[in-house]
Amino acid sequence: MSSLRQIRINLLLLFSIIVSGLIAITFYYHVQTIETLAQDEFEQTLSSKGQELAVDVQTLLRQNIEKVQVIGSNQLLTQALRSSNENYAQIGVAARKAQIAEQNEAWKTHNTSPLIESVLTNPVAMYLRDVKSGLPNLMGEIFVTNRFGVAIASTNKLTTFAHQHKYWWQGAYHQGRGQVFIDDRGFDESANAYVLGIVIPLLEQGEVIGLLKANLKLSGLFLDLIARHNEVSAFESIIVRSYGQVVFQENWQSLTRAVPPELLKLLNQKRGSPLLYKLFGESVFVAQNNIQLSDILQFNVEFGGMPVTVDRDATQGNKGEQWLVLTFGAFDKGAALIANTTSYAVSIAIALVFFGLVLGFIGVQLIIHKEQEYQARLQERALKTERDLILKTRENAIQLEVVHKHSKNALLGEMLGSIAHQWRQPLNELSLRLVKFSGQYHQGEMNNALFEDFVKEQNRLIDFMGQTVSDFQNFFRQDKVPQNFALKSAISQVLKLLEGRLNKHRIMVYVTGVNLQVNGYEGEFKQVLINLIANSIDAIKENLVQKPRIDLHLSASGMVFSDNAGGIDEQILSQIFDPYFTTKFTQGGSGLGLYISKLIVEGMGGKIEARNTENGVGFEIHFAQCAVLEAVPDFTPRMAVEAPKPEPIAVQPQVKLQGKTVLVVEDVEVNRTVLLYLLQEMGLSVLQASNGFEALEVIGKNAVDVILMDIEMPAMDGLKATQKIREQLRLSMPIIALTGNSNQETIQKAFAVGMDAYLTKPIDRELLLNQLNTVLSNSGLNKVLMSK
Known part of the structure; x- marks a missing residue:
């Protein structure tokens, strides 16, 4: 019996050992699972807060x-x-360097001088001082240097006058391409704060013409930001440089501490995941996040600072470094287990007293339950991400609608400008006929036949202007659903609306090939045509093309649009359809025209591509649904109104103008005819030219007393012609500007190149007479606006 009892006891002990082992294995697996899940969640939270x-x-x-x-x-x-x-720039290179060195030495050795006063008190300096006084807690010294590195305006007296040799100047100048440079200078005693120098390039026509540097006191803002994050997240975050210097840390002075180099090395090797590291005797997780600015600004951004504030060699400084955010957090393994396994420990104790196998089963079920909770949390995060994506999609849709409206407004301005140009010609003709009508009436030559002819001609001009308004209204009719439309008809309507600008710049448009029927939105596709033609006109004006032309060739699959205005840089050709990308910096381009054109074509199921041709740029547009219609003759635009040749009317001339010679420089024949009539009526001898080149040729062969100069002309405009007359020919005869554009910017440009007075179109006879008498009798000309 004793042997049997012993066997039973041994079996019971063996069973207990097996059950206990199974329970222990199950519990160990469960604890490891909980620990792994909790640690993963901890690391994700740490990275997210950073x-x-x-x-x-x-x-x-x-x-x-x-x-x-x-x-x-x-x-x-x-x-x-x-x-x-x-x-x-007018000084030779060697002389310029010597002059700048001499000015720089004088600047450093004197507290006051005419040079110093000019830099500190000019209008730009006063403007910078007003900006600084408006933000006293943010702005330190602000100053501007030209492209040769010398200061032209400053809020305070700087240490030096020349800056071209300095690391921040070279970093922002960026070999003439320009980039934002953040001068991480450290603590600045003059500002009594940690200072960041923000240096931005000032561009004109894509070239750096100077740099603006503003020293900002941002340490308080950064420290407050870090303190708020540390308080909310229960982790500690700091901002460091790439090579370890601590820039901002709560309750520590900047640049007095450094991160161990081996920690930075390990973080760079394990990018994207927190790293377990022993810091000051305690094991903590460290997450690294880079601070990137180049992706969210137009310019490339580079960090750098003075050699005395850096953690590298004295010559390089910390130029080229970036800022990093390091987030530290200690993972409490025991607390995680206590929080997740208390109920399991009670169940195991009960199972050890009663049934170990049951406890193992319960343990397995609880593990499954915990995993389901984790999966539920993951699913909840996925749903939140999906909701955020939907909201972002809606925001993008709203932004796209704003972009469409912006483009529509720009297009409306283009159309109104075109209509204004088309109306200017019949208005000039109307003005001429009224002058002639007045002369015939006062000389007793008026009869019923002449009067009826006059009324008939004025009605013709009014009908033309009314038809222009009707065309404008029909052009902007919006299509709600895709419809079939004839492509050549749409092209014809666009060319009719832009006929004034095309004729002004003597641009020939050739439409060739088959006539296509396209399925889509005709009104929106006209916007595409206007954008392409307007871009070509701007390029033709800028490049002074002698025989400008635009070709539209239609084939069975689509249309090819091309011009001879010169191509686009291959490096940026692939970017021209991007939103807000523009090559017209000097003309204030929005960068939306081609982007909207691409959306419109793709909205019709088509495709638009750009490539450089032999003489310009070409756009290939392919339509998803199109068919060839019957042939339609090719066509080119023609002038809207042909001005009649007036017969001179003898009127008593002004005494002061008798025998004087005036040169009329005007590209529109109707305007020249009106001026010819008015000037001959005043007793003046008249010479004519249709652009700046012809004007220079006439001046070289004839004695001229006064010039009437149109500003906007093809080949060479009036501003450039006036500049050559003043600077190259060194002639001082009075020059009166003529234009229909009387905004303040145009007036300032006219006076800047040497024009003496200003008249707006259509020309008023009395104002013209008074101005001619003024400029020809007054040697000290006053530059005043003579506008109707």
């Missing part, structure tokens, strides 16, 4: 960079830089 701080730092830096860019956008800076650059 990323949130990095985004907030990026936002803060970007906002302050944009503030400095707004300061630099003032035209006052551009005008001052243009003048300063021209003055220094």
Whole structure:
């Protein structure tokens, strides 16, 4: 019996051992699972909090960079830089370097001088001082240098006058391409704060003409931002340089501590995941997030600082470094287990007393339950991400609608400008006929036949102007659903609306090939045609093309649009359909025209591509649904109104003008005819030219007392012609500007190149007479606006 009892006891012990082992294995597996899941969640939270701080730092830096860019956008800076650059550019290289060195030495050795006073008290300096006083807690010293590195305006006396040799100047100048440079200078005693110098390039026609530097006191903002994040997230975050210097840490002075180099090395090897590291005797997880600015600004962004504030060699400084956000957090393994396994421990104790196998089963079920909870949390996060994506999609849709409206407004301006140009010609003709009518009436030559002929001609002009308005209304009719339309008819309507601008610049348009029937939105596709033609006109004007032409060739699959205005740089050709990308910086291009054109063509199921041709650029448009219609003759635009040749009327001339010679420089024949009539009536001898080149040729062969100069002309405009007369020919005869565009910017440009007075179209006879008498009798000309 004792042997049997012993066997039973041994079996019971063996069973207990097996059950206990199974329970222990099950419990160990469960604990490891819980620990792994909790640690994964902890690491994700750590990385997420660090990323949130990095985004907030990026936002803060970007906002302050944009503030400095707004300061630099003032035209006052551009005008001052243009003048300063021209003055220094006139000096030879060696002489310029010697002059700058001499000025720099004098600047450093004197506290006051005419040079110092000119830099500190000119209009640009006063503007910068007003900006600084408006933000006293943010702005330190602000100053501007020209493209040769010398200061032209500053809020304070700087240490040096010349800056071209300095690391921040070279970093922002970027070999003439320009980029934003963040001068991470460290603690600045003059500002009594940690200072970041924001240096932005000032561009004109894609070239750097100067730099604007603003020293910003941002340490308080960064420290407050870090403190708020640390308080909310229960983790500690700091901002460091790429090579370890601690830039901002709560309760520590900047640049007095450094991150161990081996920690930075390990983080760079394990990018994207938190790293377990023993810091000051404690094992902590460390997450790294980079602060990137180049992806959210127009310019490339580079960091750098003075050699005395850096953690590398004295010659390189910290130029080329970036800022990193390091987030530290300790994972409490025991607390995680206690929080997740208390109920399991009670169940195991009960199972050890009663049934170990049952406890194992329960343990397995609880593990499954915990995994389901984890899966539920993952699913909840996925749903949140999906909701965020839907909201972002709606925001993008709203933004796209805004972009469409912006493009539509720009197109409306283009059309109104075209209509204004088309009306100018019949208005000039109307003005001429009224003058002739007045002369015939006062000389007693008026009869019923002449009067009826006059009324008939004026009705013809009014009908033409009314038809222009009707065409404009029909053009902007919106299609709600895709419809079939004839492509050549749409092209004809667009050319009719743009006929004034095309004729003004003597641009021939050739439409060849088959006539296509296209299925889509005719009104929106006309926007595409206007965008392409307007871009070609701008390029033709800018490049002074002698025989400009635009070709539209239609085939069975689509249309090829091309011009001879010169191509597009191959490096940027692939970007021209991107939103807000523009090659017309000097003309204020929005960068939306080709982007909207691409959307319209793709909305019709088609495709648009760009490529350079032998003489210009070509756009190939392929339609998804199109068919060939019957042949329609090819056509080119013609002038809307042909002006009659007036017969001169003898009127008593002004005494002061008798025998004087006037040169009329005007590209529109009707306008020349009106002026010829008025000037001959005053007793003046009249010479004529249709552009700047012809005007220079006439001046070289004839003695001229006064010039009437149109501003906007093909080949060479009036501004450039006046500049050559004043600077190259060195002639001082009075020059009166003629134009239909009387905005303040145009007036300033006219006076800047040497014009003496200003008249707007259509020309008023009395104003013309008074102005001619004034400029021919007054040697000290006053530049005043003579406008109707």
